[in-house]
Amino acid sequence: MPLPFPRRCILFIPRPATLVLYRAGEALSKTGMANYDSGASYPDSSQGGLLTRCLFSTRHKTIGLQYLWLALFSVFLGMAMSLLMRIQLVWPSVHLPFLSSLGNSPDRFAALTTLHGSLMVFLVLTAAPQAGFGNYFLPLQIGAREMAFPALNLLALWVTMASFVGLTGAFLISPQSGIALWIVGVALFCAASLLNALNFSVTTIDLRVKGMTLPRLPLTVWAWFINAILGMLIFSILLAACVCLLSDRLLNTHFFPPFHFPAMQQAGVVTGAVPVLWQRLFWFFAQAEVYVAMLPSFGLITHLISTFSRKSVWQERLVVLALCGVGLFGFCVWGQHMFSSGLNPFSPLGFSLLASSLGLPATILMVSWLGTLWNARMQLNTAMLFALGFISLFLSGGLSGIFLARHDLASAAVSDDFVTGHFHLVMGVAATFAILGALFFWFPKLFGRRLNEPLGKLHFWITFAGVYCVFMPMHWLGLIAHSRVSPGTPVAFVAAAGSAIRTFITVAIVLTVFAQGLFLINFLWSLFRGEKTEERNPWRATTLEWSVPSPPPPDDFGPSDPVVYRGAYEFSVPDVAEDFLPQHLAPEQGAKARESVE
Amino acid sequence: MPGTTAFPDVELVVDDVGGGGGGPTPPPSGGDDDKRRRPGTPSPNRYYTGITLGIVSILMFFMALASAFLVRRGTSGDWIPVHLPAVLWLNTLALVASSVTLERARRSLSGLDLSGFRKLWAVTTGLGALFLIGQLVAWRQLVAQGVFMASNPASSFFYIFTAAHGVHLLGGIGALFYVLVRKFDGTSIALPTAAEVVSYYWHFMDGLWIFLLALLYLGK
Numbered sequence: 124m125p126l127p128f129p130r131r132c133i134l135f136i137p138r139p140a141t142l143v144l145y146r147a148g149e150a151l152s153k154t155g156m157a158n159y160d161s162g163a164s165y166p167d168s169s170q171g172g173l174l175t176r177c178l179f180s181t182r183h184k185t186i187g188l189q190y191l192w193l194a195l196f197s198v199f200l201g202m203a204m205s206l207l208m209r210i211q212l213v214w215p216s217v218h219l220p221f222l223s224s225l226g227n228s229p230d231r232f233a234a235l236t237t238l239h240g241s242l243m244v245f246l247v248l249t250a251a252p253q254a255g256f257g258n259y260f261l262p263l264q265i266g267a268r269e270m271a272f273p274a275l276n277l278l279a280l281w282v283t284m285a286s287f288v289g290l291t292g293a294f295l296i297s298p299q300s301g302i303a304l305w306i307v308g309v310a311l312f313c314a315a316s317l318l319n320a321l322n323f324s325v326t327t328i329d330l331r332v333k334g335m336t337l338p339r340l341p342l343t344v345w346a347w348f349i350n351a352i353l354g355m356l357i358f359s360i361l362l363a364a365c366v367c368l369l370s371d372r373l374l375n376t377h378f379f380p381p382f383h384f385p386a387m388q389q390a391g392v393v394t395g396a397v398p399v400l401w402q403r404l405f406w407f408f409a410q411a412e413v414y415v416a417m418l419p420s421f422g423l424i425t426h427l428i429s430t431f432s433r434k435s436v437w438q439e440r441l442v443v444l445a446l447c448g449v450g451l452f453g454f455c456v457w458g459q460h461m462f463s464s465g466l467n468p469f470s471p472l473g474f475s476l477l478a479s480s481l482g483l484p485a486t487i488l489m490v491s492w493l494g495t496l497w498n499a500r501m502q503l504n505t506a507m508l509f510a511l512g513f514i515s516l517f518l519s520g521g522l523s524g525i526f527l528a529r530h531d532l533a534s535a536a537v538s539d540d541f542v543t544g545h546f547h548l549v550m551g552v553a554a555t556f557a558i559l560g561a562l563f564f565w566f567p568k569l570f571g572r573r574l575n576e577p578l579g580k581l582h583f584w585i586t587f588a589g590v591y592c593v594f595m596p597m598h599w600l601g602l603i604a605h606s607r608v609s610p611g612t613p614v615a616f617v618a619a620a621g622s623a624i625r626t627f628i629t630v631a632i633v634l635t636v637f638a639q640g641l642f643l644i645n646f647l648w649s650l651f652r653g654e655k656t657e658e659r660n661p662w663r664a665t666t667l668e669w670s671v672p673s674p675p676p677p678d679d680f681g682p683s684d685p686v687v688y689r690g691a692y693e694f695s696v697p698d699v700a701e702d703f704l705p706q707h708l709a710p711e712q713g714a715k716a717r718e719s720v721e
Numbered sequence: 722m723p724g725t726t727a728f729p730d731v732e733l734v735v736d737d738v739g740g741g742g743g744g745p746t747p748p749p750s751g752g753d754d755d756k757r758r759r760p761g762t763p764s765p766n767r768y769y770t771g772i773t774l775g776i777v778s779i780l781m782f783f784m785a786l787a788s789a790f791l792v793r794r795g796t797s798g799d800w801i802p803v804h805l806p807a808v809l810w811l812n813t814l815a816l817v818a819s820s821v822t823l824e825r826a827r828r829s830l831s832g833l834d835l836s837g838f839r840k841l842w843a844v845t846t847g848l849g850a851l852f853l854i855g856q857l858v859a860w861r862q863l864v865a866q867g868v869f870m871a872s873n874p875a876s877s878f879f880y881i882f883t884a885a886h887g888v889h890l891l892g893g894i895g896a897l898f899y900v901l902v903r904k905f906d907g908t909s910i911a912l913p914t915a916a917e918v919v920s921y922y923w924h925f926m927d928g929l930w931i932f933l934l935a936l937l938y939l940g941k
Contacts, residue, residue, distance in 0.1 A: 271767040317778055324774050329767040353779045363785035367881065376877035377799065378789065400792050404785060704843050 181273035184675065186280050187259030193287060194251035195646075197242045198555075199639070200291070204239040208232070230298045236651070237305065238294045243410065246287055246311050246553050252419035253354075254283070254319050256561055257347045259569070261323060263668035264341050266332025266685045268678060271325040279318035286311035298432050303372050310365035311360040320358065323351035332667075334687035339706065341666045341691035342429075344410040345443050346422025350415055353450045357411040364404035413550050414453030414631055420557030421446060421488055424510050427560050428495050430664045431507040433702055435692040437494030441487055448484035452477060489514070505579035507561030512587050513553050521592075522603060523598055541601025548594045559642070560673060567661050572653035572674045575645050581597025582641040589635030596624045631700075666691050670707045688713075755933075768910060768918045776925045779889060784928060786885065787936055790878045794940055801873045805938060806862040812855035813934060819848035820927045823920050830916055839901065845923070846897040849890065856887055882933050890926050897923070 173692045180186070207219060212257075213231070262270060270276045289308025293301040327348040331340075367378035379401045427434045436442055456477045492514055502509065523545040603621055660669040667685055668675070685707045693704040704713055735904055826841035853938075860883070863876070870880040896919045905912040 267763065269763065271763060271771065321771060321774055321778065325771045327766045328770050329764045355774060356781050359778050359781035360785040363789070366885070367786070367789065370870075370877070370881060376871050376881075377874040378793065378877060378881075400789060400796075403792070404789060409818075516731045 158646050161356065179277065181269075181277045182272045183258050183262050183273070183276065186276050187255055187257070189280055190250050190255035190258060190283070193284065194247045194255055194558075197246040197250075197287065199643075201239050201242040201247065201675075202636050202639065204242075206632060207456070208239065209237055209629040209632050213626050230380040234298065234301065238290065240286075241290050241305070241309065243551060244416065245290070246283070247558075248416035248550065249312075249316065249412070250283065251558050252554065252561070253323070253347060253350055253415070254279075256321060256343075256423070256558075256565065257419065258319075260565065260668055261326060261344060261347050263679060264344050264666050264703060265327065265330065265335050265676060266667050266680065266687065267326060267330035268680065270322045271330055272322050275318050276322050276503075279315045279322070282311050282315035282318070286315060303369065306365050306369045306372070308593070310362055313362040313365065316354050317362070320351040320354035323347055324355065327351070332684050332687060335706075336687075337389050339441070339687055339690045341422075342425045342439070342442060342446070343419075343422040343666075345446055346418045346420075346425075349446050349450045350418040353411060353418070353454060354415055356454065357408045357415070360404060361408035364401065364408070367404075367449070368401070389502055400593045410456050411453045413546070414449050416550055416554050417500070418446065418449060420513065420554045420666045421449070423557045423561045424513050425488070425492065425495075427506055427510040427564055428492050429692045429694065430662060431502045431504065431510070432495050432499035433694045434495050434499050435690075435694055437491045437497075438487075439491075439649075439690070439692060442491045443642070445484035445487035445491070448487075449481070452465075452481045452484065456481065463607045467500070475593060482521075482525070485517075489518065504563070505574070505576055505583055506563035508580060508583045509556045509563065512583065513560065515587075516548055516553040516556060520545055520547075520553060524549060539601065540597045544594045544597030544601060547597070548590070552590045552594065564662065565668075566649070567656040567675045568668055568675070570650060570653075572649055572655055574649045574653060576646045578641060582638060582645065585638040585641070586635060589631055589638060592631035593628055593635060596628050600628075604631070660705070663701060665693055665703050667705075667707055670705060736867060763909075765910060765914055768914055769921075772918045772921045776921065779925075780929075781884070783882075783933070786878075786882065787933075790882075790936065790940060793874050793878070799873055800875050803863070803868060803875050803879045803937070804866075805879075805934075806859040808855055808859050808862065809934065812852050812859070813930065815848045815855060816852045816927050816930055819845045819852070820924050822848065823923055827913075827916055827920060830913060838916075842897065842901050846894060846901060849894045849897060849923075853887055853890060853894070856883055859883070881939060882937065886926070886930055886933055889929075893919070893923050893926050 177185075210217060258270065259665065262268065289304050289311060293305035293308060295301075296304065327340075327344060342370055367376075370376045371378050425436055425442060490613050523541070527542065527545060527661045563574055563579055566572070600621060603617060603624075623645060656673055661673075662669070667680075667687070670685060671679060671681075686709070687706045688708065688710060689704060689706055692704055693706075696704050699713070823842050823845045826838050826845060829835075829837035829841060860880070863879075868876045869878075870877055899921055900915050901911070903915075905915065910918075
C-alpha cells in the first residue's frame with residue numbers, strides 16, 4: 124500500500140533542520156519512545172525519512188503515543204486557562220501578563236472559557252483514554268498486531284491535530300471569524316472521532332487472536348469497544364449539527380435562526396420549539412459525550428483495581444452489562460439538559476426517570492469495585508491510589524448528579540456553580556485520575572522505565588485534597604446563589620460568604636495547578652532517568668501486553684501469534700508459584716507451575 | 722500428586738474461537754481471502770464489518786438532519802416549500818439502474834467473466850457520475866428560479882440534503898473507480914471482497930437517496 128503522504132516532502136526540509144530532527148529521533152529511540160519499524164504484514168512505515176517515520180507512521184503504538192503527547196500538552200494549556208479565569212474572577216484588578224493584553228473584553232473572557240472546555244473535553248478526556256491508551260493497548264490486549272485500518276488511523280490522528288489547531292487558533296483571531304473556526308475545529312474532531320470509533324469497533328470484532336472469546340476480553344477492551352459504538356452514533360449527530368451551524372454562519376442559511384436563540388430573546392419568552400432544535404442536537408451528543416469520557420475510565424479503573432487487589436473482578440459479566448447499560452442510557456438522556464427549555468410537559472418526567480436510571484449501572488460498577496476490594500491484599504502503589512481516588516470522586520460527584528436529574532430541582536434550585544462543581548468532579552477530575560492511574564500502570568510498558576513512586580504519591584495526595592477543596596465549595600456556592608434569603612438575613616452577609624468561598628477556591632486551584640508541576644517533573648525525569656524495568660511484567664498482571672518486552676517490539680508478538688487460554692482476571696489462583704495465571708500461559712505451563720509448587 | 726494433577730481452571734478453547742483470527746465464515750463471493758492469509762495477517766472480515774458500521778454512522782448523520790428538517794418544518798412560520806425539479810426523478814432512475822448494473826456486474830464476476838464484470842462495473846460508475854451531473858442540473862434549475870440556499874429554511878434543507886448525499890456518493894464513485902482500475906495482485910483485499918464491500922455502500926447510497934427524496938417530496 125502506498126504511503127498516505129508523499130515521501131518527497133522531506134526533501135523540502137533544510138539540511139540543518141533534518142540533522143536536528145535526526146538527533147532528536149535518536150534520543151527518543153534511546154528512551155524507547157519510538158517504535159517505527161515494520162511488522163510482519165502491515166504497510167511498512169519504517170522506510171523513508173525521519174519525518175515519515177515520526178509523523179506519518181501508521182503503527183498503532185506510535186499513533187497512540189502521539190495522542191498522549193497531544194493530550195498532555197492540551198491539559199496543561201487548559202489548566203493554565205482555568206487558573207487565569209479564577210484569578211481574574213477573584214482579583215479582577217490584578218495585572219496578568221496574558222489576560223490583560225486581551226483588552227478586558229467580555230468576548231475574550233467567554234472565549235477563554237470555551238477554549239478551556241473544548242480542549243479539556245475533546246483533546247484530553249475524549250482523546251487520551253480512548254485514542255491514546257486505546258490505540259496503544261487495544262491491539263496488544265487482544266493479540267492483534269495492528270488496528271484494522273492503519274491508514275485511517277493515521278488520517279484520524281492528523282484530523283485531530285488539525286482540530287487542535289482550529290480550536291486554539293479560534294482564540295487568537297477576531298471573535299466573529301474565531302467562532303466559525305472553532306466550529307470547523309469541532310467538526311474536524313467529530314470526523315476524527317468517527318474514524319477512530321470505526322477502527323476500534325472493527326479491530327475488536329475481527330482482529331481478536333485465537334482463543335480471545337468475548338467473555339475473555341479484558342474490561343478495558345470492553346469499555347473501549349462500547350465507547351467506540353457510542354461514539355460512532357453520537358459524533359455523527361454533532362457533525363450534522365456543526366455542518367448546519369457553519370452553513371448558517373457562512374452561507375446565511377436558516378437552520379438555527381439567531382433571533383430564536385434564548386440568549387437573544389426577551390426574558391421569559393419561549394418562541395416555539397426552534398431554539399430547542401439546536402439544543403436537542405447538541406445535548407443528544409453532549410450528554411452521551413460525558414459517558415464517552417467516562418466509559419474508558421470505568422474500564423481502566425476496574426482493570427487497575429483487580430490487578431492491584433490481586434483478585435478477579437467481582438461479578439465480571441455484570442460489569443460488562445453495566446458498561447453496556449451506561450452506553451445505552453447515556454444515549455437516551457439528552458433531554459435532561461433541557462428542563463428549562465420549554466419541552467413537552469411529560470418529557471421532563473421521562474428524562475428524569477431515564478437519567479436516574481443511570482444510577483443502576485453506576486451502582487453495579489461501584490459495588491463491583493468495592494466487592495473486588497473487599498478482603499483484598501491491596502498493593503497501594505500510585506496507580507492504585509489514583510484508582511481509589513477515582514472511586515471517591517465518582518461517588519461524590521455522582522451524588523450531586525441525583526439532584527440535577529430531578530427536573531424540579533435542576534431548573535429551580537441550583538445555579539451554574541453547582542453544575543460546574545458537579546461535572547468537574549465526576550467527569551473532569553475523576554476521568555483525569557483514571558488517565559493518571561493508567562499512565563502510572565502502563566508507563567513501564569510504554570517506555571521501559573518506571574515513574575517515581577514517592578513523588579507520584581505526593582502528587583496524588585496534594586491533587587486529591589486540592590480538587591476537593593476546589594469543587595466541593597462550588598456546590599455550596601451554587602446553592603447559596605439560588606437560596607431564598609430569609610427576611611432577617613442581611614444580603615451583604617450572603618454576598619460576603621460567597622466572596623470568601625470564591626477566594627478559597629481560587630487559592631486552592633493555584634496550589635493544585637502548581638502541584639501538577641510535580642507530575643511533570645516526575646514524568647520528564649522518569650522518561651530519561653527513571654528506574655529501568657528489564658522484566659516484561661513488573662506488576663504481575665495477566666493481560667497479553669505484559670507477555671511482550673517493555674517497550675514492545677515493532678511487530679508486538681514476534682513471529683507467532685499468541686493464543687489465549689483463559690479470562691483476563693485470574694488472580695490469587697491457589698497452588699500456583701505466582702498468584703496469577705496470564706491469559707497466554709498454555710495449560711501445560713500452568714500445570715508445571717503448579718507441580719513446582721507441590 | 723505430581724504428574725496426575727488436573728488443572729480444572731484452565732481450558733483450551735479451540736473450536737469456539739470467537740476471535741477475529743477465526744471469526745465467522747467469510748461470505749461466498751469473497752472466499753479466497755482466508756486461503757491467502759499468512760500468520761499475523763488481519764482477517765478480511767474487517768472490510769465487511771467496517772462498511773456495515775460506517776453505514777450505521779452515516780445513517781445517524783442523515784437522521785440528525787432529517788429530524789432537524791421535521792422539527793424545523795413543523796415549528797416555523799417562514800417555511801416556503803421547494804418545488805422539486807423534474808430532473809430529480811430521472812436522476813433517481815439512473816441511480817436505481819446503477820444498483821441493478823452493479824449486481825449484474827457482481828454476478829458476472831462470480832461466473833468468472835472478468836471482461837463482462839469490468840464493462841458492467843464501468844456502466845455503474847458512469848450512471849453514478851450521471852446522477853451527480855443530474856443533481857447539479859437540478860441545482861442550476863433551482864438557482865434559475867431564484868431559489869438559493871439562503872432563501873428560506875426549506876431550500877436550505879434541500880441543498881444540504883443533496884450536497885451531503887452528493888459528497889457521500891462521490892466517495893462511492895471513487896470506490897467504484899478504484900475497483901475498476903486497481904489490479905488486485907498481492908493486496909490484502911481480493912477483488913470479489915472489494916466489489917462486495919463497495920456494493921453494500923452503493924446500495925445504501927441508493928436507498929438513502931430514495932428516503933431523502935421521499936422526505937423532501939412528502940415533507941414539502
